[in-house]
Amino acid sequence: MLQSRYNIEYEALSSEQEFYKEAYVLLEGAIIEVISRLDIIRKYRTMQHSKDPIEHCKARIKTAESMKEKLKRKNLPVTVQSALTHVYDAAGIRIITTFIDDIYWIVGMLHNQQDIRVIEEKDYIHNPKSNGYRSYHMILQVPLHLEDRVTSVFCELQIRTIAMDCWASLEHRLKYKKDIPNQEVIVGELKRCSDEIASTDLNFQAIWDMIEKIDQD
Amino acid sequence: MRILLAEDEKEMSNALVAILKHNNYSVDAVYNGVDALDYGLSDNYDVIILDIMMPKMNGLEVLKRLREEAVHTPILMLTAKTQIEDRIQGLDMGADDYLSKPFAMGELLARVRAMSRRKSEFTPNLIVAGNISLNKETYELSNQVSALRLGNKEFQMLEMLMSNPKRMISTEQFMERIWGYEAEAEISVVWVYISYLRKKLASLDANIRIKASRGIGYSLEEDV
Numbered sequence: 001m002l003q004s005r006y007n008i009e010y011e012a013l014s015s016e017q018e019f020y021k022e023a024y025v026l027l028e029g030a031i032i033e034v035i036s037r038l039d040i041i042r043k044y045r046t047m048q049h050s051k052d053p054i055e056h057c058k059a060r061i062k063t064a065e066s067m068k069e070k071l072k073r074k075n076l077p078v079t080v081q082s083a084l085t086h087v088y089d090a091a092g093i094r095i096i097t098t099f100i101d102d103i104y105w106i107v108g109m110l111h112n113q114q115d116i117r118v119i120e121e122k123d124y125i126h127n128p129k130s131n132g133y134r135s136y137h138m139i140l141q142v143p144l145h146l147e148d149r150v151t152s153v154f155c156e157l158q159i160r161t162i163a164m165d166c167w168a169s170l171e172h173r174l175k176y177k178k179d180i181p182n183q184e185v186i187v188g189e190l191k192r193c194s195d196e197i198a199s200t201d202l203n204f205q206a207i208w209d210m211i212e213k214i215d216q217d
Numbered sequence: 218m219r220i221l222l223a224e225d226e227k228e229m230s231n232a233l234v235a236i237l238k239h240n241n242y243s244v245d246a247v248y249n250g251v252d253a254l255d256y257g258l259s260d261n262y263d264v265i266i267l268d269i270m271m272p273k274m275n276g277l278e279v280l281k282r283l284r285e286e287a288v289h290t291p292i293l294m295l296t297a298k299t300q301i302e303d304r305i306q307g308l309d310m311g312a313d314d315y316l317s318k319p320f321a322m323g324e325l326l327a328r329v330r331a332m333s334r335r336k337s338e339f340t341p342n343l344i345v346a347g348n349i350s351l352n353k354e355t356y357e358l359s360n361q362v363s364a365l366r367l368g369n370k371e372f373q374m375l376e377m378l379m380s381n382p383k384r385m386i387s388t389e390q391f392m393e394r395i396w397g398y399e400a401e402a403e404i405s406v407v408w409v410y411i412s413y414l415r416k417k418l419a420s421l422d423a424n425i426r427i428k429a430s431r432g433i434g435y436s437l438e439e440d441v
Contacts, residue, residue, distance in 0.1 A: 198363075
């Protein structure tokens with residue numbers, strides 16, 4: 001049984017179903033597939049190292065509304081077909097880890113999955129966005145076994161630490177607020193916070209390593 | 218870039234302010250020597266342009282007092298006189314350059330640019346080692362693409378290491394300089410902070426590293 005925390009929101013499913021039709025099952029399938037692989041390996045690792053690298057996962061299927069908007073913006077036909085082939089984030093998973101090293105462990109593990117193809121990777125941890133956004137992004141092509149064939153579906157992954165996630169949710173709020181006075185100051189302050197959090201994240205990692213005595217001096 | 222302009226002729230001053238602002242400088246204008254000294258002492262400027270003939274206190278006196286108070290801001294003297302004595306005295310008192318009136322605006326701008334270039338050399342706010350730089354104003358440790366903000370003690374420790382590359386600094390020296398004689402701090406705290414700094418250098422793909430010599434101390438080495 002999959003744990004309930006991975007349940008995909010069926011909110012306003014009718015309108016999503018209207019747009020995605022059977023493809024909705026494929027998107028959901030891709031999410032379940034990736035999460036189940038993560039689950040097996042993390043449990044295995046937890047048994048070996050008594051430490052679960054993953055704090056929690058969140059998954060979502062892009063709402064029909066924002067998918068249509070994105071297709072229009074990119075001058076693509078507004079069809080399920082193009083939503084599945086030209087847009088990579090119809091299915092999305094966010095993985096929240098405890099430490100920075102856990103992120104790269106997950107990345108490595110996904111690379112080792114023989115039938116999952118890594119289409120694209122962006123390391124916004126080593127190359128943060130100019131606003132201070134830090135995260136590791138991957139686009140995967142996940143095989144799905146159907147009744148009579150095997151098909152593949154794209155899935156976008158965002159992997160980051162609790163601290164990075166905390167920053168991202170604050171920054172996300174700012175995006176939707178218009179007409180904030182001193183916008184420039186706030187943007188600058190958020191960037192500074194991100195650089196401070198990144199610094200603290202590395203301290204957490206250093207302390208963890210000390211506890212683990214990995215760090216031989 | 219912030220410029221302090223001390224010039225008592227209003228019309229002249231207004232014209233200079235307009236042209237400097239047009240060239241993307243921030244300008245504060247003052248019209249006598251006493252104000253010039255007050256503003257200059259705030260140490261908030263990248264360049265000071267100082268007229269010699271001014272009411273209340275002349276430019277040379279302002280210059281002398283600023284240097285006495287250890288304000289090292291680059292200073293450009295403006296003078297109506299072309300006497301050699303004025304120039305010699307000004308330069309000897311610590312002015313960085315002079316321009317005699319009347320002058321071409323293009324030349325003033327070029328001299329301001331030249332002085333601000335020099336400034337970064339004798340008051341470096343950025344310590345650079347290998348592909349890494351440490352900003353003393355913002356406590357930022359950065360490479361070309363990313364920056365981390367260091368905590369106070371981490372910053373001080375790395376500042377010591379980066380200002381003295383390859384020189385061995387003992388654990389006791391770090392303790393004395395950074396923690397003082399706080400009875401509470403244990404000597405092992407130095408090693409903890411070294412670990413933090415190493416993590417941060419590694420995360421920035423630094424080609425410098427902190428080398429430990431057992432029983433002696435730490436030094437900053439550049440990879441070859």
